[in-house]
Amino acid sequence: MSTPPSTDARTDADADAAAVTGALSREAIARVDSTGQLDDVLALPEHLRDAAWRVESAIMQGWDTSAGLVVAGMGGSAIGGALARAALGDHASRPIFVTRAYGLPPWTTPDTMVLCASYSGETEETLACYESAGALGAQRTVVTTGGRLAEMARADGVPVIPLPGGLQPRAAVAYMTVAALEVAALCGAGPRLTSEIDVAASHTEQLVVEWGPDAGEDSLAKTIARGLLDTIPVIVGAGLTTPIAYRWKTQINENAKLPCFMHELPELDHNELVGWEGARQAGRFAAVFLDDSDAHPRVKERMELTERLIAPNAAASFRLETRGETTIERVISLVLLGDLVSIYLAALRGVDPGPVRAIEELKAALAAS
Numbered sequence: 001m002s003t004p005p006s007t008d009a010r011t012d013a014d015a016d017a018a019a020v021t022g023a024l025s026r027e028a029i030a031r032v033d034s035t036g037q038l039d040d041v042l043a044l045p046e047h048l049r050d051a052a053w054r055v056e057s058a059i060m061q062g063w064d065t066s067a068g069l070v071v072a073g074m075g076g077s078a079i080g081g082a083l084a085r086a087a088l089g090d091h092a093s094r095p096i097f098v099t100r101a102y103g104l105p106p107w108t109t110p111d112t113m114v115l116c117a118s119y120s121g122e123t124e125e126t127l128a129c130y131e132s133a134g135a136l137g138a139q140r141t142v143v144t145t146g147g148r149l150a151e152m153a154r155a156d157g158v159p160v161i162p163l164p165g166g167l168q169p170r171a172a173v174a175y176m177t178v179a180a181l182e183v184a185a186l187c188g189a190g191p192r193l194t195s196e197i198d199v200a201a202s203h204t205e206q207l208v209v210e211w212g213p214d215a216g217e218d219s220l221a222k223t224i225a226r227g228l229l230d231t232i233p234v235i236v237g238a239g240l241t242t243p244i245a246y247r248w249k250t251q252i253n254e255n256a257k258l259p260c261f262m263h264e265l266p267e268l269d270h271n272e273l274v275g276w277e278g279a280r281q282a283g284r285f286a287a288v289f290l291d292d293s294d295a296h297p298r299v300k301e302r303m304e305l306t307e308r309l310i311a312p313n314a315a316a317s318f319r320l321e322t323r324g325e326t327t328i329e330r331v332i333s334l335v336l337l338g339d340l341v342s343i344y345l346a347a348l349r350g351v352d353p354g355p356v357r358a359i360e361e362l363k364a365a366l367a368a369s
Helices: 007-018 026-031 037-042 046-056 079-091 124-136 147-156 169-186 194-211 219-226 239-255 272-282 299-314 328-347 357-368
Strands: 067-070 098-099 113-117 137-142 160-162 232-237 263-264 285-291 316-321
Touching: 007 046, 007 067, 026 037, 026 328, 026 357, 037 169, 037 328, 046 079, 046 160, 046 169, 046 194, 046 328, 067 169, 079 098, 079 113, 079 169, 079 239, 113 169, 113 272, 124 232, 124 316, 137 147, 137 169, 147 160, 160 272, 169 194, 169 239, 194 219, 219 285, 219 316, 232 299, 239 263, 239 285, 239 328, 263 357, 272 285, 272 299, 285 299, 299 316
Parallel strands: 067 098, 067 113, 113 137, 137 160, 232 263, 232 285, 285 316
Antiparallel strands: none
């Protein structure tokens, strides 16, 4: 699953760990986790299975949309589209694009399926995309808990995939990913992965045991969290793991309340690699490389060499690898690992992973303007 931290990284990580008192147990995490974010992460296998049932309950018909699929969403509601595209890989038969904006791509036509994803149903950018798709005459599907998006969809006769309430939008990642996969299949953009999703759920259950709070303090997720403590993490992906790297970044942002950045290979080797020369003078930066067990050999070589060059200037350096046979198993494995790391890191910092006050303040200010 991973290569050990570099020698330099291990020295710094050990210093951080020495400053942390107590174990990363359920009880310790519960003292800061007021809304049960850990429980939502541990329920990822159950969410995968429930999501497939919810898509079926929407009683949707198949549409042959030759221009492909656009997933319109923001934040935790958009990441499912990116993860679904990665999971489909070479099996995607038509374009699948994620838009995080107030409008659709200019090439969107009536032959495009537009999946509008908003957990709350009140995301203004997604509402704008829903209306734009309607004006174009494009096929639409909605995945949400309710709100204005569900109201408009039901009034327009647009299928609604219902989501369970009571989650933070980012905790609905399994629901959003499965919804995007199933809609891709219904519109002809990819094959059905129903059996693969069920297998991935069983595989993820095993990883929950291995990396969850009941595992030893030397488990991979806890080790990474301690290594990232008091650093600014930079997450690096490549190919399949690029959207997973973005997921790690946003989960650390929202759960651990920390700056976190991401980049992808091979592009990183043409610019950011040089910037790491000044990392120790600028602050304590840590690097996490997300590798795929089925990555192109040249990409794997690049990742190994890049980590070797960056590690001397990093407070910590980790190279991790996906687990599983199918692409959906491999994608979900590193999503789970990153989500757990972000919760553990929040606990180590003594911050509540649930509230996102800055986002709420911004939304209130926008609503009042």
